[in-house]
Each structure stands twice: as C-alpha cells, then as structure tokens.
Amino acid sequence: SAVISQKPSRDICQRGTSLTIQCQVDSQVTMMFWYRQQPGQSLTLIATANQGSEATYESGFVIDKFPISRPNLTFSTLTVSNMSPEDSSIYLCSVPRGRGQVEQFFGPGTRLTVL
Amino acid sequence: QKEVEQDPGPLSVPEGAIVSLNCTYSNSAFQYFMWYRQYSRKGPELLMYTYSSGNKEDGRFTAQVDKSSKYISLFIRDSQPSDSATYLCAMSANRNNDMRFGAGTRLTVKP
Numbered sequence: 001s002a003v004i005s006q007k008p009s010r011d012i013c014q015r016g017t018s019l020t021i022q023c024q025v026d027s028q029v030t031m032m033f034w035y036r037q038q039p040g041q042s043l044t045l046i047a048t049a050n051q052g053s054e055a056t057y058e059s060g061f062v063i064d065k066f067p068i069s070r071p072n073l074t075f076s077t078l079t080v081s082n083m084s085p086e087d088s089s090i091y092l093c094s095v096p097r098g099r100g101q102v103e104q105f106f107g108p109g110t111r112l113t114v115l
Numbered sequence: 116q117k118e119v120e121q122d123p124g125p126l127s128v129p130e131g132a133i134v135s136l137n138c139t140y141s142n143s144a145f146q147y148f149m150w151y152r153q154y155s156r157k158g159p160e161l162l163m164y165t166y167s168s169g170n171k172e173d174g175r176f177t178a179q180v181d182k183s184s185k186y187i188s189l190f191i192r193d194s195q196p197s198d199s200a201t202y203l204c205a206m207s208a209n210r211n212n213d214m215r216f217g218a219g220t221r222l223t224v225k226p
Contacts, residue, residue, distance in 0.1 A: 004158075040123060042216040043159070043203070092158055102147040102207050104214070106158035 004107035012113045020079045021110045023093035028073035037090040049076045083114045121217025134191040138204035138217045145206040150189045153201045194224045
C-alpha cells in the first residue's frame, strides 16, 4: 500500500489569506486526487491531478480558488485561496491502489480552520 | 436526493455485539463498492472492496451488496472498542476513480 503524507496536518488561518497543502507519496503515481471533507458531510472530490497536464476540477470547484500543482509523480499541492470561514474543512489527498484499480488510499488529511 | 445515503448515527453498541452499517444509492450504474474506516483525526482507510452483487468476508467483517435493491451493508462481528470509528461507504460506476461517498456512520463500541 502507498504511504501518503500531508503537510501541514492542521492550520488556523485568517480570512482572505491563502494556504498551500502538500501531499507526498512514497511511490510514483499517475493520478492524485484532492477531496474536501466538511463536518458531517461526505467526502467531495475537488479535482484530479495528473502529472504533466492541467488538473480536472469537479462541478462547483474552480482553479482560481483551488489551484493545484503536480510537478512530478510523487508530489502535489493544493492551494486554498482567499479563504473564508466556509473553507474550514479537512482536505485530503488520495491515490489509486494500483493502475486500473478503483480503490484509493488516502493521506491523513489537513484540518483547516478559517477565522 | 443524494446519490448515496448513509445514516450518520451515532451508533453505540456494547463490546461483542454484531454491528450492521448500511448505505442506499440511486445510481444503478454503480458496480464497485467500498467501505472505509476513519479514525478520529486520520484519513480514511480502505476496509472492504466488492465488485457487483454478492458477499465478501474478511475476518470479522462481511460486506454485502444487493444491486437489485441498491443497498449495501457492512457487518462487524464480535465488535471491539478498537472498531470505534466513522465508517464511510463509497461506490463508483467505472474505473475512472469517480467515487461517491456516503456521509459516514459514527460507531462507538463500549467495553
């Protein structure tokens, strides 16, 4: 199984600022995913980040608000821009269990609180 | 109507009890079904994976899928306090990793 780490593990930020979350995987993967988990709600996919191409965003999420970088096959960043209290959530990255496999492995998450 | 419905609980049972966790869904195209366990302040951990209808057993855990009823279940036998966590169901129609998650059921197993 892939080992995934995220930084920071948590942060408290002021309204209007931006935070960049890092996701590091211990093996090379083509696809990486970014999710948001709001309290009491299901995981919601923000975007899919493929190395070498632009990220694909889900309905309701835009690149200006959640820019993503994918510089290589083991690393990705998600930035939460111009934050508001509504952005307070847990942000998770994940990777497929294997090529062509549906199951995903998740990182430990970044708990973000926006004041 | 949400694509995936899951009772958020909380569910509290005594140690040793059989736990039944369930999800219903509306998209008949779903054919890949998963259960994740999420401990507090941790990421979701894959617990069970099932393709199409049927049962799958792994130790104390049994996953059931009834596609005709659009209903999936996770049974935990001889529940332990270490099973206390939030259980998320997830499902997908294809291998493009386009998964839909339930909201999660919070389970507490009391010693």
